[in-house]
Amino acid sequence: MANNNKDIFLTISIEEGEIFEFGDLKLFGNTIIPPQDAKEAVRKIVKPGELFSRAKLEVTKNRLAFLLGDRGYAFPEIIALPIINDETKIVDVEFRVNPGARTMVRRIDIKGNENTNDEVYRREIRQFESALHSNSKIERSKTRLQRLKYVENVDVKKIKVFDSEDQVDLVFNIKERASGEFKIGAGWSDTNGTLFNIKVQQDNFLGTGNNIVLDAAQSKVTQKLTLYYTDPYYTPDGIAKTNNLVYAETDVSSLSTATYVADTFGGGVFYTTPISETDSFGLGYDILYTSYTTTIASPIVVTHHIDKWGGTSFGAELKATYIHDTRDRTVFARTGVLNSYNANLFAPVDGASYFTGVFRGEYNFPYLFETFGLFDWDTVFRINTQLGIGAGLFGATSVPFHSKFFAGGTKSVRGFKGASLGPLTYNDPSATHGCTAKTCDSIGGDFLAVGQFNWVFPPPPFLGVDSRTMRISLFTDIGNVFEKFNDIEYDELRASYGIQIDFITPVGAVTFGFVDVFKSKEGDDTQPVVFQLGGSF
Secondary structure (H helix, E strand, C coil): CCCCCCCCCCCCCCCCCCCCEEEEEEEEECCCCCHHHHHHHHHCCCCCCCECCHHHHHHHHHHHHHHHHHCCCCCCEEEEEEEEECCCCEEEEEEEEECCCCCEEEEEEEECCCCCCHHHHHCCCCCCCCCECCHHHHHHHHHHHHCCCCEEEEEEEEEECCCCCCEEEEEEEEEECCCEEEEEEEEEECCCEEEEEEEEEECCHHHCCCEEEEEEEEECCEEEEEEEEEECCCCCCCCEEEEEEEEEEEECCCCCECCCEEEEEEEEEEEEEECCCCEEEEEEEEEEEEEEECCCCCCHHHHHHHHHHCCEEEEEEEEEEEEEECCCCCCCCCCEEEEEEEEEEEEEEECCEEEEEEEEEEEEEEEEEECCCCCEEEEEEEEEEEEEEEEEECCCCCCCHHHCECCCCCCCCCCECCCCCCCEEECCCCCCCCCCCCCEEECCECEEEEEEEEEEECCCHHHCCCCCCEEEEEEEEEEEEECCHHHCCHHHCEEEEEEEEEEEECCEEEEEEEEEEEECCCCCCECCEEEEEEECC
16 A cells, blocks of 8 residues: 555566477368468468467467458357477467358448448449458458548448358448548749649549549649549449640740740540559540740750741640559558559651650568667668650651650759750850750750669657658669660769658658769769659659
8 A cells, every 4th residue: 555545556476487389280170271271371470499479379360260261251260279288398289170151241331431422432342242251352342442532441340140150241331531632732843943733633523433633733844734534433344534634835944955935735535444453554645736936045956846847736645554563552662563664656647756665663672771789770672763765757757855855853863953964955056165964955865764773761760750751761873865775875874872861741742862973974964962842752
């Protein structure tokens, strides 16, 4: 009793006893699961010779129950019976399995969908009514529902049907969130300067699950207004259809590139077909009309193209994409791969015809970095690659000036000014001095090759920073853009190294870092600081 005669102190004496290890692991009963699969499932969690743990026994029981549930046995009974040998300090375990009755799903109910049509959620569910119960399909259904932008949380309940041993009802309890967004954003990038953006988005338009977006963006280079409307289930098989309208005004005179002014208006349709849970294929087209205007500083590469093909371009841009994405998340991924293939073919009624193809890759390799016993860092080696190739068609000798590839900046070779690398041209036709990135305009090229090698760290535990919002990386970049594929020269590659911090704030994504170049040429336009506000990474 405490001195105040009100509180009581309790002292609990604990004797841990001897340490035991796992011995033989055996399964008895009608396991249903193929013996080899059952043994592998058990030995992934419990191995002979490891320290005995009742928590591991519970995990093993749950794993066996999950596998049985995948085969239609929704309510199995599994008992883990330890057989203790006090002399050898070994615990043999017998798993006794009674799978119960094979179960069919009688009915699936959806609750909580106050603002959304029932069919919008049902089309995401992979477990069907009047089909065998499957834990994998139920979990996949839950995951697909939770990935919808207008869903906050999903809970699944299994209810045995009264007076039936082989039927079960499923109830998906859905908690919805607001599906509309109004965003006003500002930012800065090393290529486009100050950015301003207004975006109105509704991810669940009139409860249909369709998406509508009105996006207005302005920078020192571009003023752009875009309208998108997407039906994610244009067909019952899950083919998505996106319609778009776009109007853009472009003036690149503030960049280190060939100067011109362009006005574009158009629209199109794009279809996306899911091939699997990780792969999709897209096909579509845009009908575009663009007028080009030269300025007093426009180089000969621009004026020559306009003299030959005219100051307007009108035609269909045919687009195809293939995406393979196994990443665990799209921002700050820890594992997985992203391979993205994009091909565009411009078929003109008026203007030059050309083709461009782009491959982008992201490869994540988790690595546990031990810091001298202080703490362990769950780091990631990440490789980002970009390959782009283009060609003029039907009389055009190269990709037009407005669609060429450029390099330099945060998204390609850090440490070099945005879009400053590659082939150059005099911006003063009468100039006779040497041409460098600081004195001439970059005109881009028909071939791009860039690699970024990053060692990514979450914030150290002692900083107390939420690891979901911040990453630190050491990086090395290498690459350049070339006039043609056969013009590649190792001596023309540029390379840099540095440190970068990426974090997510209430005003958007922020990138900041320091960089130094170790493979460059005299006259290159370098930047020792990496900074971007409002972009994605």
